[in-house]
Amino acid sequence: MSYGDASQVVSELHGKLQREILTDEADRWSYSFDASFGTFLPDAVIQPVSRDEVVKIVQTAVKYRVPIYPRGTGSSLSGGPLPVYGGIVVDTSWMRDKLEVYPDDLVAVVSPGIHTAEIHRAAEAYGLFYPPDPSSSEVSTIGGNVAENSGGPRGLKYGVTRDYVLGLEIVTPEGGVLRTGGRTVKNVTGYDLTRLIVGSEGTLGIVTEVILRLVPRPQDRRTALIVFDDLVSSGRAISKVLTSGILPCAIELMDQACLIAVESYRPSNLPTDAQAALLIEVDGHPEAVRDEIKKVEAICLELGAKEVRVARNETERQQLWFARKQISPAIARIKPTKISEDATVPRSQIPEMFRRLNQIREKYDLQLVVFGHAGDGNLHPNIMCDIRDDEEMERVEEAVSEIFRAAIELGGTLSGEHGIGTMKAPFLPMEIGEIGLDMTRRIKAAFDPLNIMNPGKIIPNNERNRVVLR
Amino acid sequence: MKSPELPYADTLKCVQCGYCLPACPTYQTTGNETQSPRGRINLVRLVAEGKISDESLLEGPIDLCLGCRACEEACPVGVPYGEILEQTRYLLREHSTKRGLGQRVQTAIYRHLLPDKGRLNLLGDFIWFYQQTIGRWRLMNRLLPLREFVEIMPKIEGPIVRRRKESKESIHARQGNKKVMFFRGCIMDVMFSSINRQTTELLRHLGWSPIVPEEQTCCGALHAHAGDLEFSKELAKKNIMAFEASGARVIVHNAGGCGAMLYEYKHLFEGDSEWAERARKFSDSVQDISQIVASSEQGKFAKAVDAVVTYQCSCHLNHVEKVKSEPVQVIKNLPGVTYKQLPNGTSCCGSAGIYNLVHRKEADAILQAKMSDVKKVNAQVLVTSNPGCYLQMKLGIHQAGLSKQTRVVHLVELLAEASGTAD
Structure with missing residues (x-):
């Protein structure tokens, strides 16, 4: 693969954009990373403020065959914005001029640099609701959410970003402006390019505007913390709740290691002798949720829960979620490096996945804790390690590969919500097969014949065939 | 080393x-x-x-x-x-091999001026003299560097008034568990000597016995922020010894920046066999004036304020010392106060020690954003709890042309007014 010289793009665009192009060494290093692993130094960073500037940037990159990498605020957990072949990072987080809610159409039209939480608040002002809630909502941009098809706890009931994108405006890798979809929920005109582009990890173009579907805001919610003596019962309880006519908006799971870590960090009155705890939340009409949370309680007790705590008011509800939110800081104290995985399995396989994760933990002798959105099978096995310890990191790499294999063997997927990016690319053929891989390559080539739009992501190259974290 | x-x-x-x-x-x-x-x-x-x-x-x-x-x-x-x-x-x-003139001047000021009460007072005399004489002509101020700061600078108290409060009478305190050590700070005690005096009067009004040991010195925050950790340790030791000798159980301060430094002495001496424990005891005894007021007997503030009041946090008071609710609680409890929360009131105003003096452009951008929030509240009184913030907010209000409608005060000034102890 041979690319052109980024400095030609920089000098051609110099003085033609609103924000200065960043080429200082310190600035380039500051856009060399995201929240995953790996550091790749770009030649320049450009911060467009409008679609027209993006068009200019892409057309110039095409002219000189320089790779470009769209980026939001860099909270990606899979390497989405990493400039792996050098070239230019295109930071879209300052494209923030539009955040319009159209209550009569139940849609919002949004610029890519708007943060997810800003959309939550704007919708709420009209009694509406934008459900996707990645935990990074306060910092992540909607452009990044669209590129990565972000999820979150509420995915169980409400689905993920893709389920709310009605239409897109993107600048294609050839520098054209493509509008897909529109403002209607029903739309079967032509191929569904919108759904193809959502989750394409910035490899098919740069998102410059998003039309989002909004729904009425649920009027009330109820939350319960349920404690189990063993993991398998907690898995059964999840299945039973979901087949009894109740669809909670979140079922979050914490294993014993998490409970202990949280208790020793910020005591939240969690039982440390229990094997698992579930946090279940239902939302909807006030009378319905009152009834539903009672049913949840009854089902769990019947299946051997040793304790059910239902929050009686908003303060108690916040306390229950506080404990859940302490998991990340609590486990970060175990060891400095945190490898956060999101392999996802069909719900019925959750207990089996737990068994495999336990085996992996013992086999590789690692600090592995499990929490996550158990209701939709999206577990977050986290390995706590130390990047300076080469011997340990080798074991971690092996363990991560084995987690991927286990998920696929159980009929699941490599990634529920973080994306494939660079790290999981070597495993892609394992899940989608040779024909799937070939078709993916051809779609990519149809959009991006020069392979300049976020190269090195999703599609494996032949240089690497294993997980490398360092 | x-x-x-x-x-x-x-x-x-x-x-x-x-x-x-x-x-x-x-x-x-x-x-x-x-x-x-x-x-x-x-x-x-x-x-x-x-x-x-x-x-x-x-x-x-x-x-x-x-x-x-x-x-x-x-x-x-x-x-x-x-x-x-x-x-x-x-x-x-x-x-750094090549230390610029600026840095050498800064080091000299930090090491030889701030910890030296006598020299600071002489500087105060000079500024006072300037303010009383040529400084009265605005034209004169415009010729100076940092002229905007000169224009908004509060009137310094005269040499005699400033030195008077060191008299035996005020240093001496009654015995008992109401004894508190007042940490007066270095610049605070010259530039804002009236606020310091109001603080000790307020403490007495609330039934405490403040003592102001002469052995105390500058907290060392500016030194630590500039990377001169060794010198800040020297200053810290003096303050710890002054506290130990005072017999007080609590150290009260009225400057968020100093308070945070005092609060962090325990980290400064981590692993030091001689000083770690003494520093921990010291840090654990530090309290902001708002905490003392919040825990004191209510009903001591009888004079109605009758104003819309808002509060800009001191970053170090808020983020380091974690004193968050007390200043607001104390303000809200004053009679006649209509409290309005300042949007982004926990975000820095750009003062940050001497940041606004050395990074004018960057600090101005931050201050402008701050002033657009201040305008939204339209308060008559803007309360601060640190001298740096106080001056920066005054500068912002001045630049934004809000001086007529919004008055910047230190929390202690507002409390002094409401308690009737203000001079």
């Missing part, structure tokens, strides 16, 4: 999630990741790992950090950003 090292292990605690970005004033105004906590930590880490060979790349970004520590509260994994910042500044300072 061992050669200083970059705080590499601490930088590894950062998971680069970016949750700190919205909290960082310099990231918000520049839009550049280099001027964010995550960006700065990343640069320190890359230098420590040898991926960046030129250590001087750190100077700009580290220099432009306000040190407001808002990022520490936003961080979900508890990265000790303040330690990374100060350790890096310390190292850069030690390694």
Whole structure:
């Protein structure tokens, strides 16, 4: 693969954009990373403020065959914005001029640099609701959410970003402006390019505007913390709740290691002798949720829960979620490096996945804790390690590969919500097969014949065939 | 002494999630990741790992950090950003071969002026004389460097008044568990001597016995922020000894910046067999004046304020000492107060020690954003709890043309008015 010289793009665009192009060494290093692993130094960073500037940037990159990498605020957990072949990072987080809610159409039209939480608040002002809630909502941009098809706890009931994108405006890798979809929920005109582009990890173009579907805001919610003596019962309880006519908006799971870590960090009155705890939340009409949370309680007790705590008011509800939110800081104290995985399995396989994760933990002798959105099978096995310890990191790499294999063997997927990016690319053929891989390559080539739009992501190259974290 | 090292292990605690970005004033105004906590930590880490060979790349970004520590509260994994910042500044300072004139002047001021009460008082006399004579002509002020600061600077008290409060009468205190040591600060005690006096009067009004030991000195915060950790330890030791000798159980301060430094003495001496325990005891006894007032007998404030009041947090009081609710609670409890929350009132105003003096352009951008929030509240009184914030807010109000409708005060001034102890 041979690319052109980024400095030609920089000098051609110099003085033609609103924000200065960043080429200082310190600035380039500051856009060399995201929240995953790996550091790749770009030649320049450009911060467009409008679609027209993006068009200019892409057309110039095409002219000189320089790779470009769209980026939001860099909270990606899979390497989405990493400039792996050098070239230019295109930071879209300052494209923030539009955040319009159209209550009569139940849609919002949004610029890519708007943060997810800003959309939550704007919708709420009209009694509406934008459900996707990645935990990074306060910092992540909607452009990044669209590129990565972000999820979150509420995915169980409400689905993920893709389920709310009605239409897109993107600048294609050839520098054209493509509008897909529109403002209607029903739309079967032509191929569904919108759904193809959502989750394409910035490899098919740069998102410059998003039309989002909004729904009425649920009027009330109820939350319960349920404690189990063993993991398998907690898995059964999840299945039973979901087949009894109740669809909670979140079922979050914490294993014993998490409970202990949280208790020793910020005591939240969690039982440390229990094997698992579930946090279940239902939302909807006030009378319905009152009834539903009672049913949840009854089902769990019947299946051997040793304790059910239902929050009686908003303060108690916040306390229950506080404990859940302490998991990340609590486990970060175990060891400095945190490898956060999101392999996802069909719900019925959750207990089996737990068994495999336990085996992996013992086999590789690692600090592995499990929490996550158990209701939709999206577990977050986290390995706590130390990047300076080469011997340990080798074991971690092996363990991560084995987690991927286990998920696929159980009929699941490599990634529920973080994306494939660079790290999981070597495993892609394992899940989608040779024909799937070939078709993916051809779609990519149809959009991006020069392979300049976020190269090195999703599609494996032949240089690497294993997980490398360092 | 061992050669200083970059705080590499601490930088590894950062998971680069970016949750700190919205909290960082310099990231918000520049839009550049280099001027964010995550960006700065990343640069320190890359230098420590040898991926960046030129250590001087750190100077700009580290220099432009306000040190407001808002990022520490936003961080979900508890990265000790303040330690990374100060350790890096310390190292850069030690390694810098060519010290510019500016830096040498700064070091001289920090080491030889701030800790020296006599010299500070002489400087105060000079400023007082200037303000009383030529400074009365506005034209004269315009010829000076930093003229905007000169214009908004409060009137300094005269040499006799300022020295009077050191008389035996006020140093002497009754015995008993109501005895508190008042930490007067260095600049505070010259530039804002009236606020200091109001503080001790307020304490007495509330039934406390304040003592003001002469042995105390500057807190050392500016030194530590500039990387001169050794000198700040020297100052810290003097203050710890002054406290131990005073017999008081509590140390009261009225400046958020100093308070945070006093509160962090326990970290400064970590691992020091002689001083660690003494520093811990000292730090655990530190309280902001708002905490003392909040815990004191109510009903001591009888005079109605009758104004819309808002509050701009001191970053260090809020993010380091974690004194959050007390100042607001104390304001709300005053008779006649209509309290309005300042949007982004927990975000730095750009004062940050001497940041607004050395980084005018960056501090101005932050101050302008702050003033657009202040305008939304339309308050008659804007309360601050640190001298730096006080001056910066005064400057902002002056620049925004709001001087007629909004008055900037220190919390103590407002309390003194309401208690009838104001002079």
